[in-house]
Amino acid sequence: MNRLEVLKTYKIYIGGQFPRTESGRYYTPKNRSGEVLANVCLSSRKDVREAVSAARAAFGGWSAKPAFNRGQILYRIAEVLEGRKTQFIDELMKQDASFAQAEAEVNLSIDRLIYFAGWCDKFQQVFGSVNPVASSHFNFSVPEPTGVVSIVSPQENSLLGLVSVMAPVIAGGNTCIILASEMKPLCSVTFAEVIHASDVSGGVVNILTGKPEELVKYFADHMDINAIIYCEKDAATKQLIQEKASLNVKRAFFYDSINWKKEEAENPYLIMDTQEIKTTWHPIENIGGAKAGY
Amino acid sequence: MSKAVKKNNTVKLDFNIEYAPAPESKASAKIQPSYDLFINGKFEKPASKKYFDTINPATEEKLSSIAEANATDVNKAVKAARNAYDNTWSKMPAKERAKYIYRIARMIQERAREFAVIETLDGGKPIRESRDIDIPLVANHFFYYAGWTDKLAYAFPNKKIQSLGVAGQIIPWNFPLLMAAWKIAPALATGNTVVLKPAETTSLTALKLAEIIQESDLPPGVVNIITGAGATGAAIVNHPDINKIAFTGSTDVGKIIQRAVAGTNKKVTLELGGKAANIIFDDAPIDQAVEGVINGIFFNQGHVCCAGSRLFVQESVYDIILKKLKDRLSTLIVGNPMDKNTDIGAINSKQQMDNIHKYLRIGEKEGLEMYQNNCVLPKKGFFIRPTLFTNVAQSSRLAQEEIFGPVLTIQTFRTDDEVIEKANNTPFGLSAGVWTDKGSKIFNLTTKLRAGVIWANTYNKFDPTSPFGGYKESGYGREGGLHGLGAYLK
Numbered sequence: 001m002n003r004l005e006v007l008k009t010y011k012i013y014i015g016g017q018f019p020r021t022e023s024g025r026y027y028t029p030k031n032r033s034g035e036v037l038a039n040v041c042l043s044s045r046k047d048v049r050e051a052v053s054a055a056r057a058a059f060g061g062w063s064a065k066p067a068f069n070r071g072q073i074l075y076r077i078a079e080v081l082e083g084r085k086t087q088f089i090d091e092l093m094k095q096d097a098s099f100a101q102a103e104a105e106v107n108l109s110i111d112r113l114i115y116f117a118g119w120c121d122k123f124q125q126v127f128g129s130v131n132p133v134a135s136s137h138f139n140f141s142v143p144e145p146t147g148v149v150s151i152v153s154p155q156e157n158s159l160l161g162l163v164s165v166m167a168p169v170i171a172g173g174n175t176c177i178i179l180a181s182e183m184k185p186l187c188s189v190t191f192a193e194v195i196h197a198s199d200v201s202g203g204v205v206n207i208l209t210g211k212p213e214e215l216v217k218y219f220a221d222h223m224d225i226n227a228i229i230y231c232e233k234d235a236a237t238k239q240l241i242q243e244k245a246s247l248n249v250k251r252a253f254f255y256d257s258i259n260w261k262k263e264e265a266e267n268p269y270l271i272m273d274t275q276e277i278k279t280t281w282h283p284i285e286n287i288g289g290a291k292a293g294y
Numbered sequence: 295m296s297k298a299v300k301k302n303n304t305v306k307l308d309f310n311i312e313y314a315p316a317p318e319s320k321a322s323a324k325i326q327p328s329y330d331l332f333i334n335g336k337f338e339k340p341a342s343k344k345y346f347d348t349i350n351p352a353t354e355e356k357l358s359s360i361a362e363a364n365a366t367d368v369n370k371a372v373k374a375a376r377n378a379y380d381n382t383w384s385k386m387p388a389k390e391r392a393k394y395i396y397r398i399a400r401m402i403q404e405r406a407r408e409f410a411v412i413e414t415l416d417g418g419k420p421i422r423e424s425r426d427i428d429i430p431l432v433a434n435h436f437f438y439y440a441g442w443t444d445k446l447a448y449a450f451p452n453k454k455i456q457s458l459g460v461a462g463q464i465i466p467w468n469f470p471l472l473m474a475a476w477k478i479a480p481a482l483a484t485g486n487t488v489v490l491k492p493a494e495t496t497s498l499t500a501l502k503l504a505e506i507i508q509e510s511d512l513p514p515g516v517v518n519i520i521t522g523a524g525a526t527g528a529a530i531v532n533h534p535d536i537n538k539i540a541f542t543g544s545t546d547v548g549k550i551i552q553r554a555v556a557g558t559n560k561k562v563t564l565e566l567g568g569k570a571a572n573i574i575f576d577d578a579p580i581d582q583a584v585e586g587v588i589n590g591i592f593f594n595q596g597h598v599c600c601a602g603s604r605l606f607v608q609e610s611v612y613d614i615i616l617k618k619l620k621d622r623l624s625t626l627i628v629g630n631p632m633d634k635n636t637d638i639g640a641i642n643s644k645q646q647m648d649n650i651h652k653y654l655r656i657g658e659k660e661g662l663e664m665y666q667n668n669c670v671l672p673k674k675g676f677f678i679r680p681t682l683f684t685n686v687a688q689s690s691r692l693a694q695e696e697i698f699g700p701v702l703t704i705q706t707f708r709t710d711d712e713v714i715e716k717a718n719n720t721p722f723g724l725s726a727g728v729w730t731d732k733g734s735k736i737f738n739l740t741t742k743l744r745a746g747v748i749w750a751n752t753y754n755k756f757d758p759t760s761p762f763g764g765y766k767e768s769g770y771g772r773e774g775g776l777h778g779l780g781a782y783l784k
Contacts, residue, residue: 126451131775133757134434141761141777147744226766235557242556246549248721249564249767269453277777279761280740282750 010038010185012047012209013192015054016202022046027211029183032096040185043210048177048218051206055148055175056224058203063145063173071120074171077198078113081106084194088159091186095158108261109163115266116167123172123268127275136284143275145173146251147226150219152212154231157260158184159191162207164260165229168270170204174227177206179219185209212237220244220252227251227274231258313627316634318421323411325498328359331367331521332504334374335514341366346523348497351418352631352640352675360497363520368489368529371518375460375487376535378515383487384457386513388444394512395440395482401506402433409471409499414631416498417470418640418676419594421632431756432475435774438758439479442779446484449776456784457485458561459537462530465500466543467493467642468597468698474500476762476773477540478517484782486538487516491530494523495643528554536560540781542599545696545722545767563771563781565599565763567696568724571717572602572753573707573739576610578729582751584618587702590727590753592626592638592680596700597646599768600725602753604693605704606713612706619682619704623667626680630672638700641676650678650699657683657692662703688716696722710735714742723765727753746772 011018023044028036041047062070081088085106092102128142149169154161158181169176180188192207208215216237220228221244230241233256245252253273258265328345330337342364347356363371383391402409406429413424446455461481465473470492481488492500504519520526531539531554538561541551545567555562572590574583590602607615631639641647657664666679678700686693686703693703707713717726725747728739740748746764749755756762761777763769771781 129761129776131757131759131761133755133760135755135757137752137755139757139760141775146765239557243553246552246556249545249548249552249566249769251770267452276746276765277761277763277772278740278746278748278765279775280748280750281752281755281760282736283752 008038010040010189010209012041012043013189013196013205013207014047014051015057015206016196018192021210022050029185031094037094037186040209043208043215045215045218047208048215048222051177051208052148052222052224054203054206055177058201059145059147059175061201062170062175062204065173067121067124070171070173071117073199074113074117074120074167077194077200078110078117080194080198081110081113081191084190087190088187091190092159095184095186105157105160109160112160112164112266113167116171116271119168119268119271120171123271126268127272131279136286137281138284139279139281141277141279143172143272144278146274146276147174148224149174149176149227149229149274150222150225151176151178152216152219152228152230152232153178153180153188154260155181155183159187160260161231162188162191164265165231165255166205169229169274170200172271172275174274175204177208177219177225179212179215180207180209182211216241217244220250221247223248225250227253229253229255229273231255313635315630317630318411318414318425318632318634320411320415320632322408323415324408325358325412325415328361329497329501329521330361331363331371332501332507332519333367333371334518335508337504340364341370346494348416348495350415350675351495351642352672354674357416358498360494360501360521363491363522363526363529365529367520368526368533371489371520372460372462372533372535374515374518375489378513379459379487382513383516384485388446388485391482391485392440392443394510395436395443395479397510398506398512399433399436399440401510402429402436402503405506406430406433409502411632412502413471413499414639417467417496418631418642420636420639422634422636423594427756428469428472431758432471435472435475435758436479439483443483446779446783449779450783458782458784459486460535461486461488461538461540461782462533462536463488463490463540464527464530464543465490465492467496468594468599470496471499471503473542474503476542480773480778481540481782482516484779486782489518489520489530489536491520491522491527494521497521531555534558538562538782541565545769548769563763563773564769565771565773566724566767566769567722568599568601568764568768569604569694569696569720569722570600570602570725570727570745571604571606571713571743572727573606573713573717573729574608574611574615575730575732575735576608577731578611579731579751580611580614580618583729584615584622586727586729586751586753587619588622588626591702592700593754595638595641595678597642597698598754599696600747600754602725602727603697603702604717605702606707606716607704609706609708616684616704620665623665623680623682626667626669628667628669628671628677628679638680641678641699644676646698647676647678650697650701653692653695653697653699653701654681657690660690660692662686662690662692688719694720710738714739718742718744721767724763724768725749
């Protein structure tokens with residue numbers, strides 16, 4: 001007798017939990033051969049708000065974690081992903097990739113996580129500075145995370161793209177809400193399970209599925225989001241994002257010309273996009289006139 | 295608590311000594327009766343044919359007529375900047391570019407007193423500040439960035455250094471020439487050309503800078519300085535051939551600019567408003583802290599985006615701090631900005647004075663307690679007494695909105711966590727101050743305060759090497775230091 005396969009319910013990921021969309025809605029992305037991939041959550045504006053609340057609540061803890069610790073956690077994500085490689089290859093193939101393409105995408109995603117894991121406790125040294133001010137003060141500048149970042153991830157390379165945009169954002173201590181690829185959402189949801197199993201605190205990464213045309217405006221206009229990253233070329237959407245972003249002087253970034261498969265997707269300037277520079281001053285006491293000697 | 299007040303050993307400066315006037319001479323200020331637009335290395339009459347008056351806010355006397363640039367003039371300036379970028383400036387060896395910027399720095403130093411006097415006449419700030427702070431920082435800023443010109447590859451490892459093109463720069467009236475320097479110097483050092491618009495109430499020093507730029511033989515069109523009000527600024531922001539907008543000003547206008555450039559490829563940096571918390575702990579050096587708070591809010595009449603306008607005092611030292619603040623307030627000299635003894639000069643414009651008065655009325659309506667220095671204000675000109683408000687709720691409009699005047703709100707707190715929460719509870723995030731003798735507490739606070747510049751046991755210090763700029767709705771991008779270069783590179 002043939003064993004009946006147990007099918008997975010693809011849910012969204014908010015605050016370290018896997019709820020269905022509060023709206024109860026779903027959609028059915030299909031692959032090229034017309035096969036329905038799954039009943040996928042069609043997230044709503046309220047889901048966006050819940051995700052932002054979770055991301056904001058997680059920000060204080062995540063940004064205050066020792067950078068070394070964040071590096072270990074990103075490395076852990078890579079480890080867990082490596083262990084579940086076959087599942088991801090499987091899902092990517094359902095979403096029209098060949099075996100070779102799928103395997104390459106998963107491998108590259110793992111390596112990219114490790115690349116950014118390594119930066120967690122190093123970019124501050126490269127991009128921070130001690131500033132030789134002319135007055136008697138000690139003055140230094142350090143990068144600090146911007147806050148809550150919303151990410152509309154690339155539609156193609158649904159795993160690699162998501163990982164490549166997310167990694168520098170969280171490596172720098174931000175928390176995020178991510179809209180997965182609309183038509184290829186399977187491995188995004190499964191990636192949430194990897195995040196969940198990797199000591200990433202709930203709320204640091206929140207992943208929604210649904211339609212960009214419905215949700216992008218909320219990703220751009222929510223007043224408690226500090227920055228937005230959009231990865232497609234659509235000019236009207238880019239304009240909409242900038243307009244909505246102006247409501248709270250959100251930082252808006254368009255990663256529409258990065259080839260995620262190439263080395264150009266690996267550099268610390270991607271981390272710096274969602275960093276602020278903080279400069280601190282303190283007086284240096286200068287009485288008595290003693291000089292540093294030998 | 296009341297006993298502690300009686301015991302305080304404040305030296306009350308109760309004497310009635312009048313300072314003799316010590317006015318700076320106006321002789322060094324050569325101001326022409328009218329100024330045209332500086333485009334392509336020449337002063338040109340505006341296509342609008344219109345001029346507006348610039349006045350001395352301390353006397354309400356007219357100083358000069360300033361040309362008003364319209365869209366045609368803006369277009370001319372942008373064309374000149376584009377031409378200079380394509381044909382001269384971007385092709386020039388970096389070392390040569392550097393020498394022009396150094397030369398400008400030196401010429402400003404040579405004429406520093408003239409600049410200081412004009413800055414004070416046109417803007418109303420005390421001569422002591424324009425002479426000792428604004429103008430030296432201007433020259434230093436050019437000197438600092440000149441040196442970066444041929445060293446950019448060291449600033450951004452593994453990155454191809456590429457300038458942007460033509461930068462449109464719009465600056466405010468609170469530090470007129472200093473803001474021009476903050477904008478022009480890094481733009482030139484990174485190989486861009488410039489169209490700069492000063493604020494309409496304070497155009498004079500920017501136009502004097504144009505004279506220096508002309509004398510320096512900087513190639514025509516590399517820097518264009520055009521004058522006018524909001525409409526001129528809008529024409530710059532909306533010009534299709536501008537690659538970069540750099541704006542310093544209010545958060546409201548910053549948002550309009552961010553919206554206006556939506557759908558274009560213009561790169562933008564915004565340095566906007568603030569509502570800084572200045573925090574005094576009970577273990578702070580009290581007299582230094584009081585002096586720092588006074589400087590934090592009354593420097594430049596409070597027309598400072600990073601002014602420490604919200605004071606938070608730990609409850610156990612509230613009474614003594616308040617007493618010392620009131621004592622110090624009563625010794626501040628308000629009046630003629632040209633007098634070297636003056637602490638607080640003229641409010642920049644009637645419009646701004648009305649705006650500050652509006653907030654004073656709101657404070658009274660909300661039931662806050664107001665305390666003012668009881669000095670006699672000059673009969674002419676725009677002046678406001680330095681003002682403290684106590685009994686302030688976190689929700690008060692005076693504690694939430696940027697007033698941009700000599701008005702301080704005072705609140706209290708008990709624990710570190712409470713004050714961090716209160717200080718961060720604002721859409722702004724430009725600056726903050728912390729006063730305590732305990733190093734570990736300083737770093738706890740400076741790490742958790744969400745603001746771009748944190749002064750610990752000091753306030754309102756600026757330096758060309760020190761990056762400046764905000765978090766959240768205080769804008770994005772940095773000016774000053776190595777990080778300030780990034781705003782003008784791809």
